[in-house]
Amino acid sequence: xxxxxxxxxxxxxxxxxxxxxxxxxxxxxxxxxxxxxxxxxxxxxxxxxxxxxxxxxxxxxxxxxxxxxxxxxxxxxxxxxxxxxxxxxxxxxxxxxxxxxxxxxxxxxxxxxxxxxxxxxxxxxxxxxxxxxxxxxxxxxxxxxxxxxxxxxxxxxxxxxxxxxxxxxxxxxxxxxxxxxxxxxxxxxxxx
Numbered sequence: 001x002x003x004x005x006x007x008x009x010x011x012x013x014x015x016x017x018x019x020x021x022x023x024x025x026x027x028x029x030x031x032x033x034x035x036x037x038x039x040x041x042x043x044x045x046x047x048x049x050x051x052x053x054x055x056x057x058x059x060x061x062x063x064x065x066x067x068x069x070x071x072x073x074x075x076x077x078x079x080x081x082x083x084x085x086x087x088x089x090x091x092x093x094x095x096x097x098x099x100x101x102x103x104x105x106x107x108x109x110x111x112x113x114x115x116x117x118x119x120x121x122x123x124x125x126x127x128x129x130x131x132x133x134x135x136x137x138x139x140x141x142x143x144x145x146x147x148x149x150x151x152x153x154x155x156x157x158x159x160x161x162x163x164x165x166x167x168x169x170x171x172x173x174x175x176x177x178x179x180x181x182x183x184x185x186x187x188x189x190x191x192x
Contacts, residue, residue: 038064038093038116045110045128054103054130058084058110060095070115073097078107088112105131 044059045051058073073088073095085098095114110126 037118037120038062038066038114038122040112040124040126041093043110043126045108045126045130047126048128050129050132052131054083054099057099058097060110060112060126062093062095062114062116065092065117066090066095066114067117067119070113070121071095072113074111075099075103076109076111077104083108090114103130 039062040060041063042061044055058075060073068090071088071090073084075083075097077083083100083103085100088095088097095112107127107129110128111123112125113121113123115121
């Protein structure tokens with residue numbers, strides 16, 4: 001190399017930073033993502049609830065319309081016995097299913113399957129307690145609504161972006177460019 005030529009900078013740290021920034025931008029949504037799948041918004045009985053009397057029918061409300069074909073709602077007890085009295089009926093976003101009379105106190109689960117309007121099959125369950133036979137309710141007996149899921153996704157992306165920003169800052173701190181003396185590749189010494 002000629003003594004007056006400037007040595008080339010090391011491309012690796014800058015390439016790594018560029019790759020990390022590109023990854024961060026690719027993972028950060030620029031606009032809200034449209035979701036065509038239905039999500040369970042609410043149910044009767046509610047998830048995690050304790051009720052005194054069983055309603056005559058189960059009701060599930062979804063965020064989007066669901067297809068009549070493939071809709072199934074079954075009420076089962078802890079032994080897996082069904083207490084559903086007939087087939088599920090669909091009315092746009094509401095799916096209902098009749099319940100047998102004289103259902104005894106205990107823990108129950110509504111097991112449901114639907115097909116969203118875009119053809120995606122979905123399934124889930126809702127747990128609740130009938131009567132006061134069981135005092136404790138499982139902590140996971142909750143419904144995660146579409147709005148809650150969006151909040152969780154946005155929070156997770158915010159954490160990911162923050163972690164990537166700290167990683168980039170750390171890499172720049174460790175591998176940041178240092179002034180060099182032209183042609184020698186050594187650091188400048190200002191104390192000469």
